[in-house]
Amino acid sequence: MTVNSANLSKNQIRMLKTFQIEQNEFLKEIGNIARFTGKFFRTVIKPKQEYKEFLNQCFWIGFKTLTLVGITAFIMGLVLTIQSRPTLVEFGAESMLPAMVSVSLIREIAPVITALICAGKIGSGIGAELGSMRVTEQIDAMEVSGTNPFKYLVVTRVMAATLMVPVLSSLANAISLYGGYLGVNIRGSVSWNLYWFQVFDALSFGDLLPAIVKTFFFGFAIGIIGCYMGYYSKKGTEGVGRSATTAVIVASLLVFILDLIAVQVTDLLGLT
Amino acid sequence: MKKIAPIVEVKNLYKSFGSNHVLKDFSMEVSPGENIVVLGKSGSGKSVLIKCIINLIQADSGILKILNQSIQDMGEDEVDQLRSEIGFLFQSNALYDSMTVRQNLEFPLRRHWSVEQRKQGAERAVLEALSDVGLAHTIDMMPAELSGGMKKRVALARSLILKPKVILYDEPTTGLDPITSREISELMVKVQKKYNATSIIISHDMNCIRITSNRVIMLIDGKNYAEDTFENLQKSTDPKIREFFD
Known part of the structure; x- marks a missing residue:
């Protein structure tokens, strides 16, 4: 009995030590990300700006993600409408379908799903690209050539993600509402004009503004995490893979955390 | 002495x-x-x-x-x-794989040459550096299209583009x-x-x-x-x- 409890105690100590190490690593990582973000703000104001690379990144992050976001948004709108109908029918509120769907989509579903898709596509893309550049010494080569790699690679990508995610989210809003229109008309019959009248009647400034503002933060988080993971990627192909995967996980988690904060702030400001 | x-x-x-x-x-x-x-x-x-x-x-x-x-x-x-x-030739060549050979060589000029200088002399400088390593014909190729030896030569040409005093x-x-x-x-x-x-x-x-x-x-x-x-x-x-x- 004594031996068992001693063993248990040893195991507990080992577990506690492991937990402590993990906790320290976690806090260190948060500190490093904060420092990296600080460096971003210090570097972004410095001349000269890399406009060409920024536009190039806007094209890759924005335009090249549009199809994926568009298809997802369309299906999202369609499915949400089809799934919501039976419940509303049960309460005799079928006519409220466009209003309910539009508020759900604009306030929450479209921005968050768009951000999650972007975290997957953009976050992993940036993480893998910069990670691979780190491993093959391309970032060192930029530094040696006198070009600030942080400004050229990180600032441009973070800026592009911060600006493009809201654009993609706004387009996703529109496309998902169109999907909703088709969903409403699968079993019912609502005219184009009536549908949009009901949608805009249900939406207010307080629905639209916070939803758009939070997507800037989502974009920034996706960009900064992708860049951080790639920029400090460990050597080797395994390091690159890990950077890409971690970028997606952390960015997705941050999207939810930021969304939670945004909801609280919106509530405090009385915009709900 | x-x-x-x-x-x-x-x-x-x-x-x-x-x-x-x-x-x-x-x-x-x-x-x-x-x-x-x-x-x-x-x-x-x-x-x-x-x-x-x-x-x-x-x-x-x-x-x-x-x-x-x-x-x-x-x-x-x-x-x-x-x-x-200072020119630096990396062990792994470190060529920017999303850029052509020309863009790779022009990259160091962005920081150290003015826009005017680049407009007038970049093409000539790139061709001169590539000719020095015998690869002028690869100017519009991507690094992935080059052999190991060619990549090394292009990387050397890139390190020479600013005419360094130390390599x-x-x-x-x-x-x-x-x-x-x-x-x-x-x-x-x-x-x-x-x-x-x-x-x-x-x-x-x-x-x-x-x-x-x-x-x-x-x-x-x-x-x-x-x-x-x-x-x-x-x-x-x-x-x-x-x-x-x-």
Whole structure:
């Protein structure tokens, strides 16, 4: 009995030590990300700006993600409408379908799903690209050539993600509402004009503004995490893979955390 | 007789990674126009040394002077300016794989040349550097389309584009076949003569060392263990030096 409890105690100590190490690593990582973000703000104001690379990144992050976001948004709108109908029918509120769907989509579903898709596509893309550049010494080569790699690679990508995610989210809003229109008309019959009248009647400034503002933060988080993971990627192909995967996980988690904060702030400001 | 001031001066350099003491009191001097080879075993700190020289890795302590300037005491902009006078050939070539050969070579010009200078002279500079390495025809190709030897030559051309006074080579012949390795070594001597540059070459390829070196520095146990011409070192009876030649 004594031996068992001693063993248990040893195991507990080992577990506690492991937990402590993990906790320290976690806090260190948060500190490093904060420092990296600080460096971003210090570097972004410095001349000269890399406009060409920024536009190039806007094209890759924005335009090249549009199809994926568009298809997802369309299906999202369609499915949400089809799934919501039976419940509303049960309460005799079928006519409220466009209003309910539009508020759900604009306030929450479209921005968050768009951000999650972007975290997957953009976050992993940036993480893998910069990670691979780190491993093959391309970032060192930029530094040696006198070009600030942080400004050229990180600032441009973070800026592009911060600006493009809201654009993609706004387009996703529109496309998902169109999907909703088709969903409403699968079993019912609502005219184009009536549908949009009901949608805009249900939406207010307080629905639209916070939803758009939070997507800037989502974009920034996706960009900064992708860049951080790639920029400090460990050597080797395994390091690159890990950077890409971690970028997606952390960015997705941050999207939810930021969304939670945004909801609280919106509530405090009385915009709900 | 007046002593010529060294173009690269390293004094009492220390660099550790955790408990691994890589460089311990390492010192060396390189005169203008010299081709110095630093020879040492894998993991002996050769690459760390040249990365410290160009400030890609911060040394723990010691003095590092290039072109009479102490790189450790400089601000970011001054370091960038100094780096325009130093070419660096990476072991992995480090060509930007999303850019064409032309864009790879033009990249260092962005920081150091004005827009006007680039408009007027970039094309000529790129073609000149590529012609020096015999690859002018690859100007619009992507790095992925080039062979290992060609990539090395393009990387060398990129390091020459700003006409550097000092060129640092990090294992320039690693991973190449003996014929290409000899071609690259001969090319290094050719460009050194044409650009009147000083070279520090990190290598353990004996053929490359024989072709390129004026002087060889043996980096053993983190220190400058011995330095002499390749021929003299080859005759040495010191067991630590003999290990490299036997």
